[in-house]
Amino acid sequence: MKPLSVPERLAKNRFNLDEEECHIEVNQEIARATGTGKALVACCPAHVYTEEPDGTISVEYAACLECGTCLAVAAPGALTWHYPRGGFGVQFREG
Amino acid sequence: MPEAAEPDFDVIVVGAGIAGSVTACQLARQGRSVLLIERGESPGSKNLSGGVLYSRGIQQVFPDFLQEAPVERRITRNYITFLNAGSSIGIDYKDSRLADPVNAVTVLRAKLDPWLAEKCEEAGAIIMPGVRVDRLLTEDGAAGRRVIGVQAGEDELRARVVVAADGVNSFLAKEVGLRKEEPLNHLAVGVKSVVALPRETIEARFNLTGDEGAAIAVVGDCTEGVGGGGFIYTNTDSISVGIVVRLDDLIARQKVVTDIFDHFLEHQFIAPYLEGGELVEYGCHLVAEGGMSMVGEIAMDGMIVVGDAAGLTLNTGLTVRGMDLAVASAVAAAEGIGSALERGDTSRAGLAGYREKFFASYAGQDMKTYARAPAFLELERMYKSYGELFADVLYGTFSLDTQPRRHLLSVARKALSRSPLKMRQLVHDGIAGARAL
Numbered sequence: 001m002k003p004l005s006v007p008e009r010l011a012k013n014r015f016n017l018d019e020e021e022c023h024i025e026v027n028q029e030i031a032r033a034t035g036t037g038k039a040l041v042a043c044c045p046a047h048v049y050t051e052e053p054d055g056t057i058s059v060e061y062a063a064c065l066e067c068g069t070c071l072a073v074a075a076p077g078a079l080t081w082h083y084p085r086g087g088f089g090v091q092f093r094e095g
Numbered sequence: 096m097p098e099a100a101e102p103d104f105d106v107i108v109v110g111a112g113i114a115g116s117v118t119a120c121q122l123a124r125q126g127r128s129v130l131l132i133e134r135g136e137s138p139g140s141k142n143l144s145g146g147v148l149y150s151r152g153i154q155q156v157f158p159d160f161l162q163e164a165p166v167e168r169r170i171t172r173n174y175i176t177f178l179n180a181g182s183s184i185g186i187d188y189k190d191s192r193l194a195d196p197v198n199a200v201t202v203l204r205a206k207l208d209p210w211l212a213e214k215c216e217e218a219g220a221i222i223m224p225g226v227r228v229d230r231l232l233t234e235d236g237a238a239g240r241r242v243i244g245v246q247a248g249e250d251e252l253r254a255r256v257v258v259a260a261d262g263v264n265s266f267l268a269k270e271v272g273l274r275k276e277e278p279l280n281h282l283a284v285g286v287k288s289v290v291a292l293p294r295e296t297i298e299a300r301f302n303l304t305g306d307e308g309a310a311i312a313v314v315g316d317c318t319e320g321v322g323g324g325g326f327i328y329t330n331t332d333s334i335s336v337g338i339v340v341r342l343d344d345l346i347a348r349q350k351v352v353t354d355i356f357d358h359f360l361e362h363q364f365i366a367p368y369l370e371g372g373e374l375v376e377y378g379c380h381l382v383a384e385g386g387m388s389m390v391g392e393i394a395m396d397g398m399i400v401v402g403d404a405a406g407l408t409l410n411t412g413l414t415v416r417g418m419d420l421a422v423a424s425a426v427a428a429a430e431g432i433g434s435a436l437e438r439g440d441t442s443r444a445g446l447a448g449y450r451e452k453f454f455a456s457y458a459g460q461d462m463k464t465y466a467r468a469p470a471f472l473e474l475e476r477m478y479k480s481y482g483e484l485f486a487d488v489l490y491g492t493f494s495l496d497t498q499p500r501r502h503l504l505s506v507a508r509k510a511l512s513r514s515p516l517k518m519r520q521l522v523h524d525g526i527a528g529a530r531a532l
Contacts, residue, residue, distance in 0.1 A: 001290060001360070001374070003361065004374060009288065009374060009377035010377060013376055013377060016136065038349075042345065042349070042350065042351045042352065043342065043345060045286040045356070045377075066141065067284065069282075072381060073279065073346060082266070085227055086134045086248075087135070087136040092140055092141065092143055094203045094289040094333070094376040094378075095142050095143045095146075095208070
């Protein structure tokens with residue numbers, strides 16, 4: 001099977017993007033102080049988190065598969081993460 | 096205990112996964128008024144599993160399950176393998192007895208769960224999809240905090256009992272302190288691709304006929320030494336391929352989860368299974384692996400927790416279970432809630448029948464039996480050294496390199512002396528494994 005990048009994989013999925021509300025927020029100061037940012041980048045299967053050259057963590061919430069792994073590894077206070085509003089986000093057709 | 100205001104429903108179930116839908120269905124069958132709330136646009140759209148479902152429990156709930164439910168294949172072949180960089184060694188267990196009676200099936204949850212929700216509706220439950228529950232409604236009474244309903248956006252809905260079936264992240268259980276933040280060695284992340292292949296190709300490639308299915312479990316190089324494993328499960332016309340890696344180990348080794356997944360997919364012994372396939376979906380799931388130690392309080396005044404939300408998953412090394420435990424907890428929950436409603440006491444004490452019934456069930460007893468399995472499976476050497484040692488012993492036996500052969504025992508001793516494993520560890524792991532598993 002042809003190797004696919006993570007964005008190419010995600011493109012196979014169906015998403016109902018919530019244009020109005022982002023369900024993920026990183027507290028940059030706490031993330032920087034605790035080093036949590038690197039863990040978020042490493043553990044997210046959807047590559048929602050990216051470490052920018054200035055050290056901040058950017059968030060591509062539209063790609064989120066809603067597993068909650070980031071929340072489990074994040075230092076206290078570094079991440080606000082809840083599920084997207086009802087009906088929004090990834091909609092699995094296989095599961 | 097007298098109820099304050101007349102609630103809207105006897106029971107509100109949050110989450111239309113297996114645990115939630117089976118609870119809702121069983122309670123509706125008892126004649127209770129049941130509301131099943133699901134945040135996905137339809138039941139199943141947020142749900143994902145590996146997915147082998149050990150099906151005997153759910154067959155008791157739905158006697159026509161195997162004939163009617165959208166299941167994929169009936170597992171008759173279990174292939175357990177240690178994978179090294181350039182070698183693999185495994186046990187290929189195929190048994191026609193596993194087909195009659197059927198013991199396990201592969202499932203795709205976005206297909207199975209709508210069927211379960213349909214059964215709930217047929218039984219009289221009301222299903223409300225596309226609604227996210229934001230928080231619990233509680234009130235403080237003399238006996239402490241009591242759950243009286245849920246809030247979803249502007250709507251407040253009240254029930255005599257709320258069932259938190261909101262999955263491994265259970266925000267509801269955390270909100271009222273029934274679940275704590277888990278240590279990372281109790282959690283793993285699963286990453287999975289569903290890869291479409293013609294059914295004839297699957298049957299030829301996995302040595303299957305008809306609706307027979309295979310479950311391949313892999314440990315070793317597939318996770319680059321990180322605690323966890325890989326899997327390949329056959330569906331009707333696709334295969335589910337994935338890894339599950341423990342979060343504490345992933346972070347300690349500074350690995351990137353998607354690199355490990357790529358490494359698995361491209362491994363010379365894994366890639367041939369996927370040859371010619373086309374990715375149809377990519378997903379992931381947080382997995383609770385703490386076993387019994389994750390199961391704390393599962394009931395409080397006005398609320399109980401079922402399935403993944405209650406931490407009910409079990410990795411015994413050979414079998415990885417979650418969905419059958421969800422069924423068992425749901426059946427126990429419906430019984431416990433039913434008798435609590437009958438007595439008019441839905442306090443924690445009134446709901447205690449749930450816990451008793453669950454731990455009296457085969458599933459609850461298995462949770463206790465395998466209580467030591469998580470610690471055993473955390474041993475680092477399980478994921479690297481053992482596979483290499485076994486392969487070295489076999490290489491010494493099969494590689495007829497024109498040198499005179501030595502007895503197997505001597506080959507094994509030599510392999511062990513080269514391995515980082517010590518005889519002391521082998522003995523320890525043998526005993527610990529026998530006790531844990």
